[in-house]
Amino acid sequence: PLPSMSDDEWETDPDYINDLTDEQTRAFGNRENMEKYNAVMNRRDSGSAIGVSRISVSAPTTTKSASTSLDEKEAAAAGAGAESAGLNVRNGESQRATMAQMSSRAQIACQTQAQLPSQMQARSPPRKQSQNELPVSNQSFEQDHSRTEAERARATAAAALHGYARSSDDLHAKRSTGSSATSKQSKAVFQVQREQIVHSFDEAECEAFRDFINTKLATDESLSYLLPLAEMSELFSCVSDGVLLCKLINVAVADTVDERAINTQPRHTFAMLENLNLALNAAKSIGLTVVNIGPQDLIEMRPHLVLGLVWQMVKVSLLSGINLKSSPFLVKLLQPGEEVETLLKLPPEKILMRWVNYHLEQAGHPERIANFGADLRDSSVYCHLLSQIDPAHLATTSILKTEQDTTRRAQYVVEHARRLGSEFQIAPAHIVGGNEKLNMAFLASLFNASPGVELVAEEGVDVVEEVVEEGA
Known part of the structure; x- marks a missing residue:
């Protein structure tokens, strides 16, 4: 085999510049081997004895630049032929060949970096930057890097959500096989698979919570980059930076979160984590269950955890006024x-x-x-309730006699609830389907809009206030 210099030697040799092409490097490893090989070939009549042609790289002069006499295939064949032939070079021949090429190597060493082939510049190892060459703003680099990580996490979670979300039409079709015509009305369900665990949740609930958030926070300018939420999937993505959660907690219980502490429109992970920790601690302080929910779960938009946390906030927001302290008339x-x-x-x-x-x-x-749930499906209770709490007395129970279609009855109820100013809206199908969670939220919004209970001459108010103060 050809004698060769080590990688460290030929890369650090001050008299040597690595200007080989990729093909020459693959064939010989370094210039030392190639020059020795060419010196041997010069002493022979031709290179046909071993089936290869001579490879020459002339040194750059004032009239002639470095050139390669062999194309890519011939160079590869030359290296392969030299290795297969097992060429042995005598010591005397190696020394004479080396001396014959000294002048050429000296000229090559004088080449400037600009004259090196561009492909060898690309192969050279990257030079370490000095401290003075570091980016001017390390903080901006960290922000960009953190933002990239957060965006990548959200994109991965969104892909998982959309990738595994399925309509429950097929599921309910299978479940209802062989059932009677009076079976429960099917509802759209999403299934999300994470770590081989499938979580199911009702699409109707997601849409209802999304509409509630749009209604309650529509005027908040600091959320203009998030609201209004258009798609159902946005309900999960909008909580990942923590701003909306902090605002929603203040909707549930006013002034729970000091809004001066919120990092609005956070652009890096650190600010997002601060917001999410602030929201989770505030949620715990108002009695919400946040066990097994961490900031990373919300950044990754784990649907079942996000939906559970948002529902608790919506529920507290709607039920916060249903107590004797806030509504003394409830003594009746x-x-x-x-x-x-x-x-x-x-x-x-x-x-x-x-x-x-x-x-x-x-x-x-x-x-x-x-x-x-089941007690509200036919809308009879809703119609009688509306007839009692409607101050304009426009809602009546006459539809119960003229309309037997429960969906149309439910539509009647939803329209009058909207007229009364109900903040939480549901679809007629939610009433007919008996969704307890949505029906409870709907009734709570009706209570907040028009309770329909008044105390005459402040009856019982003194007793209630006394008891409330003692309890406090």
């Missing part, structure tokens, strides 16, 4: 023999149910509700 919901303390111990959902049953009793309707 006391049952015979009950004390005010009993009503104070009830959760908002139970008080809301009592409020509905109170109006049903006032309307002379025999039915009472025990849940927010």
Whole structure:
């Protein structure tokens, strides 16, 4: 085999400049080997003995530039032929060949970097930057890098959401196989698969929460880059920087988050994490369950965690006024023999149910509700409730006699609720389908818009205030 210099030697040799082409480098490894090989070939009549042609690289002069006499294929063949032939070079021949090429090597060493082939410049290892050559603003570089990471995480999560989201039409078709015509109405469900775990959630709930957010935060200029939310998937992506969550918590319980501490329109991961930690700590302070929910889960837009957290905020926002302290007139919901303390111990959902049953009793309707699902499907309870709380008395129960289609009844209810100023809107299908979560939120919004209960001559107000103060 040809004697060769090591990689460190030929790369650091001060008298040597690596101006070989890619093909020559692959064939010989370095200039030393190629020159020795050419010196041997010069001493022979031709290179046909070993099946290759002579390779020459002339040194640059004032009249002639470096040139290669062999094309890419011939250079590769030359290296392969030299290796296969097992060419042995005597020591004397190597020395004479080396001396014959000294002048040529000296001229090559004088070449400037600008005269080197561009392809060899590309192959040269990257030069380390000095401290003075570092980017002027390290902070801007970190921001760009962090923003890229955040965008990549959101893009991955969005791809997972869209990639695994499926309509439940097929699922419900399979479930309803062989069932009677009176089976429950199917609903659109999304399935999201993450780490071999499939999470399902109702598309209708996502749309309802999205519309509520658009309604409550539409006038907030700091959220103009996020709102309004158009697509359902935007409900998950809009929470990833933490700004909307902080604002939504303040909607639920005013002044929970100091808005001066919010990093508006954050552009790097650090600011997003600050916002998300601020939102999660604030959520915990108002009684929300945030176990197993971390900032990274929200950045990655894990749908089941995002939806659970947003629902809690929406629920608190709608139920926050259903208590004796905020609404003293609720003392009229006391049952015979009950004390005010009993009503104070009830959760908002139970008080809301009592409020509905109170109006049903006032309307002379025999039915009472025990849940927010099946008891509301035919819209009979809704119609009697609207007839009691509508101050303009435009909503009546006459549609129950003239219309037997439950969907049209539900449409009637939704239209009058919108007229009364209900902030949480649902579709008629949600009422007919008996979605308890959405029906409870819808009833709470009706309570906030028009409770329809008044205290005459402030009856019981003093007692309520006294009890509330003692409880505080």
